[in-house]
Amino acid sequence: MRRVLAFLCVSVCLSAGFFFAFSASADDIAERAKKLHFSSIVLDTHADTPQRMLTGKFDLGKRDTEGHVDIPRMREGGLNAQFFSIFISGRILGPPAIQQACDQIDIVRQNIQQHNKNLMLATTAEEIRRAHAQGKIAILMGMEGGHMIGNDIHMVRNYARLGVRYMTLAHFYNDEWADSSTDKPAHNGLTDFGKEVVREMNRQGMLVDISHVSDKTFYDALEVSRVPLIASHSSVRAISNHPRNMSDDMIKALAAKGGVIQVNYERNYLSEEYRAAFATIAGDVSRMEEKFKKECGDDNVCIGKAEIKLTRDLTDAGKLPHVSWEKIVEHIDHVVKLVGPEHVGMGSDFDGADMPEGLEDCSKLPKITEALLRKGYKEDDIRKILGGNILRVMEQSEKVSKEMQAVQ
Amino acid sequence: MVRAILCAGACAAAGVLLAGAMKADGISEKARKLHFSSIVVDTHDDTTQRFLDGNFDLGARSSTGSIDIPRMREGNLSAIFFSIWIPSKVTGPEAVDRALVQIDAVREQVRKHPNDVVLATTAAEIREARKQGKIAALMGVEGGHMINSDLGVLRSYAALGVRYMTLTHSGNDEWADSSTDKAVHNGLSEFGKDVVREMNRLGVMVDISHVSDKTFYDALEVSKAPLIASHSSCRAICDAPRNMTDQMMKDLGAKGGVVQINYHVGFLSQEFRNAEKADPEINKAISARVMERCGDNEGCQLIEGDRITREYVAQGKLPRVDFAKIIEHIDHAVKAAGVDHVGLGSDFDGANMPYGMEDATKLPAITEALLQRGYSEGDVKKILGENTLRVMAEVERVSRELNSAPKK
Numbered sequence: 001m002r003r004v005l006a007f008l009c010v011s012v013c014l015s016a017g018f019f020f021a022f023s024a025s026a027d028d029i030a031e032r033a034k035k036l037h038f039s040s041i042v043l044d045t046h047a048d049t050p051q052r053m054l055t056g057k058f059d060l061g062k063r064d065t066e067g068h069v070d071i072p073r074m075r076e077g078g079l080n081a082q083f084f085s086i087f088i089s090g091r092i093l094g095p096p097a098i099q100q101a102c103d104q105i106d107i108v109r110q111n112i113q114q115h116n117k118n119l120m121l122a123t124t125a126e127e128i129r130r131a132h133a134q135g136k137i138a139i140l141m142g143m144e145g146g147h148m149i150g151n152d153i154h155m156v157r158n159y160a161r162l163g164v165r166y167m168t169l170a171h172f173y174n175d176e177w178a179d180s181s182t183d184k185p186a187h188n189g190l191t192d193f194g195k196e197v198v199r200e201m202n203r204q205g206m207l208v209d210i211s212h213v214s215d216k217t218f219y220d221a222l223e224v225s226r227v228p229l230i231a232s233h234s235s236v237r238a239i240s241n242h243p244r245n246m247s248d249d250m251i252k253a254l255a256a257k258g259g260v261i262q263v264n265y266e267r268n269y270l271s272e273e274y275r276a277a278f279a280t281i282a283g284d285v286s287r288m289e290e291k292f293k294k295e296c297g298d299d300n301v302c303i304g305k306a307e308i309k310l311t312r313d314l315t316d317a318g319k320l321p322h323v324s325w326e327k328i329v330e331h332i333d334h335v336v337k338l339v340g341p342e343h344v345g346m347g348s349d350f351d352g353a354d355m356p357e358g359l360e361d362c363s364k365l366p367k368i369t370e371a372l373l374r375k376g377y378k379e380d381d382i383r384k385i386l387g388g389n390i391l392r393v394m395e396q397s398e399k400v401s402k403e404m405q406a407v408q
Numbered sequence: 409m410v411r412a413i414l415c416a417g418a419c420a421a422a423g424v425l426l427a428g429a430m431k432a433d434g435i436s437e438k439a440r441k442l443h444f445s446s447i448v449v450d451t452h453d454d455t456t457q458r459f460l461d462g463n464f465d466l467g468a469r470s471s472t473g474s475i476d477i478p479r480m481r482e483g484n485l486s487a488i489f490f491s492i493w494i495p496s497k498v499t500g501p502e503a504v505d506r507a508l509v510q511i512d513a514v515r516e517q518v519r520k521h522p523n524d525v526v527l528a529t530t531a532a533e534i535r536e537a538r539k540q541g542k543i544a545a546l547m548g549v550e551g552g553h554m555i556n557s558d559l560g561v562l563r564s565y566a567a568l569g570v571r572y573m574t575l576t577h578s579g580n581d582e583w584a585d586s587s588t589d590k591a592v593h594n595g596l597s598e599f600g601k602d603v604v605r606e607m608n609r610l611g612v613m614v615d616i617s618h619v620s621d622k623t624f625y626d627a628l629e630v631s632k633a634p635l636i637a638s639h640s641s642c643r644a645i646c647d648a649p650r651n652m653t654d655q656m657m658k659d660l661g662a663k664g665g666v667v668q669i670n671y672h673v674g675f676l677s678q679e680f681r682n683a684e685k686a687d688p689e690i691n692k693a694i695s696a697r698v699m700e701r702c703g704d705n706e707g708c709q710l711i712e713g714d715r716i717t718r719e720y721v722a723q724g725k726l727p728r729v730d731f732a733k734i735i736e737h738i739d740h741a742v743k744a745a746g747v748d749h750v751g752l753g754s755d756f757d758g759a760n761m762p763y764g765m766e767d768a769t770k771l772p773a774i775t776e777a778l779l780q781r782g783y784s785e786g787d788v789k790k791i792l793g794e795n796t797l798r799v800m801a802e803v804e805r806v807s808r809e810l811n812s813a814p815k816k
Contacts, residue, residue: 094501095500095501095502095505096499096501098504098505098554099504099506102504102508102560102561102564103558103561104562105564106560106561106563106567107560109563109567110563113811116707150505152509154508154509154512155508155512157516158511158512159513161567162564162568194549337577
């Protein structure tokens with residue numbers, strides 16, 4: 001196994017060397033990267049922009065000086081397929097969670113309708129391709145947390161009908177049927193009902209997202225699901241040892257069944273140095289967070305803004321290290337080395353996390369393509385990472401769904 | 409005067425027919441041909457309640473209730489609005505959750521019977537279903553309390569396929585007065601008017617069955633699209649507040665709307681209503697027996713209520729109401745509102761059916777009776793379904809117009 005890998009590496013290095021020596025100046029690569037990036041389907045599986053829509057003061061159509069995603073910046077960054085996250089606090093359960101989730105789905109759908117010259121709701125790989133062919137941005141929906149089904153399978157079906165195409169089995173807290181990676185285990189992974197939820201998701205063509213879940217929940221889902229899993233926004237634990245990230249073993253198991261890990265750009269998940277420093281001041285930070293919650297009420301955008309300002313101040317004061325955007329490429333490359341280019345993609349966590357320096361918003365995405373090209377990645381492989389891998393899993397999901405729906 | 413001449417002509421024709429082609433079930437060949445070549449639409453059926461316990465199969469002929477696929481086929485019921493209903497006393501997010509459970513139950517029944525039933529959301533889809541030899545299933549939400557004063561929820565219902573909403577059920581909701589509750593909003597509140605406007609924009613028909621007279625007139629004034637009364641009869645014949653006065657029907661018709669005659673004996677027959685009023689103990693006793701048999705299973709309550717009421721009729725404790733009363737109401741409504749403004753809203757599986765209209769198989773009797781009364785074939789077709797299809801198409805047109813109007 002090692003031999004094969006070593007051989008592969010030699011040949012890649014050789015071809016990269018060849019390439020540099022004979023045909024490319026640095027500018028050529030920049031030019032090629034630009035062409036490649038702007039002709040590709042660039043698909044991001046996680047942005048919390050709906051939280052901004054909820055404030056009622058946000059216009060997706062206008063370039064904003066805050067936040068990470070809006071139509072002008074998506075255009076500038078070549079981001080043409082985006083999963084917007086439907087998210088409410090994991091402390092809200094039952095019928096109120098259902099109603100609030102419906103409201104958020106509605107607000108996304110209304111935003112799409114409002115900007116229908118630029119945006120199109122997409123629910124299949126084919127629709128993403130159609131949007132791309134029409135020069136429109138495909139908007140999809142993912143639900144971040146199983147608590148929003150109100151512990152009732154019927155909502156899996158209704159959310160699917162409303163256009164939701166993935167569901168993260170848990171958020172920061174355990175829900176009624178799945179353990180989270182950041183809560184005390186209560187179910188030993190997935191409960192029997194949780195397994196039923198996964199099967200129903202397969203039947204509905206809703207991707208099973210294992211970001212946020214405990215390792216045991218991940219392995220349970222992997223066993224139950226008939227469709228490859230995705231981690232919509234998770235990074236590599238071997239680089240930053242955070243429970244939200246995936247271990248190499250998990251990534252291998254995910255990939256062996258055809259799944260994809262979509263790298264999260266949050267500083268804590270990208271950098272071990274940052275994570276460790278942050279952990280030492282976590283007490284102070286959580287005290288501050290309590291204060292923000294008091295000041296902001298339930299306005300998640302307000303809380304997020306205050307948190308980012310706090311970490312910026314702490315970085316300026318030397319209490320937290322700088323984190324460069326190049327860390328993203330390091331995470332992607334780690335996965336590629338581990339399992340190949342078919343099992344990694346991008347799940348920024350835009351508008352929901354603390355972005356690294358150099359990737360302040362979605363307009364900066366072409367840098368990733370250029371960095372991968374400079375690393376010697378093949379254009380085809382880069383296209384897979386930019387979006388092709390998720391399109392593949394979506395197509396598989398659609399196929400399985402069709403088969404399962406036909407059974408009465 | 410005109411009517412007398414028409415009747416004489418029709419009676420002569422009917423006489424010829426009766427002599428030549430009447431079958432054992434009392435349906436002439438002419439009526440049979442007309443009935444089975446028509447699109448028969450029923451705008452109100454509570455069969456959904458039966459779906460909820462998981463034991464009812466729409467595909468199997470049932471010995472109880474009024475609706476299943478074999479009986480719909482036998483009676484050529486071509487398009488059916490399944491009612492999404494929970495009692496008025498259930499409010500808040502729980503009402504939303506329970507409505508969504510029922511929407512899912514309807515859609516799952518449709519999925520399980522792909523060769524017989526197809527979900528329809530437009531007049532064109534009903535016609536297309538008919539072409540394919542399938543029954544069109546539609547959904548109406550019976551009571552505004554199920555949106556929990558949230559337009560996002562209303563839009564979610566519309567996105568899930570709901571095509572009418574009754575503004576109230578038997579109790580007032582937060583924004584509209586019911587005909588069977590004490591008025592508190594003086595009709596529609598300001599928010600209630602917004603609900604009607606949003607329904608217009610979404611192409612969800614505004615249903616004024618159950619609402620107070622003032623709510624009806626408020627809705628009539630606000631709505632840009634024609635209204636429907638999905639299951640209401642004539643107050644001039646049976647003085648129930650749930651029925652419509654001649655003036656209301658005339659005003660409804662003048663704006664293009666349609667009143668769909670309800671077959672419930674308590675709404676058809678003044679005699680039945682008087683008997684119920686004269687001895688309140690009868691209804692109390694029926695309720696007690698229903699509760700004993702069904703507990704809080706609402707599907708069971710509705711079916712058992714009808715069955716036990718029939719026992720009382722058989723014992724002579726309540727008067728027997730014949731299906732001819734339905735024809736009397738249709739004819740009266742035609743006189744009040746015009747033949748373009750009357751249709752069928754049975755209340756099957758949710759009310760007490762008259763003799764001769766026990767279930768969907770009996771529907772050809774309506775066609776036969778109307779022909780015998782001298783109605784032209786074209787007018788019978790209108791009453792059977794074309795009037796409702798016209799209103800649906802008009803509601804869709806208004807919706808398109810409102811959505812394409814430039815935003816203020």
